[in-house]
Amino acid sequence: MASAAAPASFSLASPAARRAMASAAAAAAVKFRRAGLAAVCLPARSLGSASLCAGADRCLPIHAPSRCWSASSAGREARAAATTAKKSVGDLAAADLEGKRVLVRADLNVPLDDRQNITDDTRVRAAVPTIKHLTSNGAKVILTSHLGRPKGFTPKLSLAPLVPRLSELLGIQVQKADDVIGPEVEKLVSALPNGSILLLENVRFYKEEEKNDPEFAKRLASLADLYVNDAFGTAHRAHASTEGVTKFLKPSVAGFLLQKELDYLVGAVSNPKRPFAAIVGGSKVSSKIGVIESLLAKCDILLLGGGMIFTFYKAQGLAVGASLVEDDKLELAASLLAKAKEKGVSLLLPTDVVIADKFAPDASSQVVPASAIPDGWMGLDIGPDSISAFSSALETTQTVIWNGPMGVFEFEKFAAGTEAIAKKLAELSGKGVTTIIGGGDSVAAVEKVGVAEAMSHISTGGGSSLELLEGKELPGVVALDKA
């Protein structure tokens, strides 16, 4: 194994970034530059919190009990309609599993605190149904995952802290290997009894993983008889354990979590119950162009919030004061507005905003019409009239997908818009509307309000869910056997 190396670089979507943000915020508050604004960065990001839903044969975590997924439900129809229809672990007969060594790729990339405690176990809970299904059918599970972005062997990114929680959730003691491949691992695998689980060490300790090295993939694959990919959060990476191993293991199938993510983020979005509304927020329009364009082709109503709205306002000739604006995206914003019109999509921009005199939790604030933002003030949330207009528009829908907060919800003063939307979606969910939270900060917002359990689906993916919503194919999915 290679030796420890340089510090990893972070993307905002990764737990590594969350960990970095959390510890920095705990120390005090971290100033960072985001598109010209000095922001106080809080550890707001986390992923879902719903509990396992007892009783359903293939029930998955992170969704409302009333929407337990089953083989005969609408999910299957939606999946069949999706271009990503893949063979599932549920399609394998018990005889295909009994006594077989199954390599399961999960995404156990969870946030850990300084004492190596898991601070959000959503991804661990989400991995349980597939593993339980395999062990209860007598398979020998060889579990593999990454944690963070190590450069070589990095003890603090060992998967060891995952063992107690996994064992507790699975109801059996999970064994852990100190390596990913090699004679020691092979020995442990050959001694596995039916129905047992061996967790391999962090697969990214080998640089060959991210390089999708065929020799490494072959050695990893040689540990098993078949492959199950349940790592939705990493399905946008063409790595050895997500893509390379499929060339050496047949069958290579989707786990229940991966399947449910596809059912919702592809199936329900491509073939929605209508009217279908998309809510897109977040900081910048530039990071959501692909998502907006893709959703414009599918939705009936598009609600825009967050920092990106000011680029749209400016494109319409409004003054935006000191709000976040991407001047090089004004034409793009105008063309997106024109495209919505052309496609007959009802696009709503907030009509009023909560403005602040500085980018800080203790800023002075006031509500003004979108057309009356004074010089020196910046919009940090959508206003009450907009909340009410957005809520009325959502009342008419049957499917809603949400990606990106309506304002700077990390600051209490500017969290009302995001929280109101979260509550509205929870209410609609209770009335049978399909509500999908597409990963990222909107998940943290839904969690903060305590309505995560009410939603139809909360994605465990950050980058992967954005790529799916942009209409991209994910290499980890493409590589699996067709349904």
Ligand SMILES: Nc1ncnc2c1ncn2[C@@H]1O[C@H](COP(=O)(O)OP(=O)(O)OP(=O)(O)O)[C@@H](O)[C@H]1O
């Ligand atoms: N009006 C605003 N001005 C500046 N920043 C804002 C504004 N509204 C929201 N934000 C910030 O946008 C950030 C979220 O943006 P981002 O584009 O990362 O969202 P996301 O899509 O939920 O995340 P991800 O990219 O992981 O999917 C939040 O930290 C929030 O504070």
Ligand SMILES: O=C(O)[C@H](O)COP(=O)(O)O
């Ligand atoms: O947290 C994530 O988004 C996934 O685990 C993928 O991690 P990565 O961005 O380091 O590939």
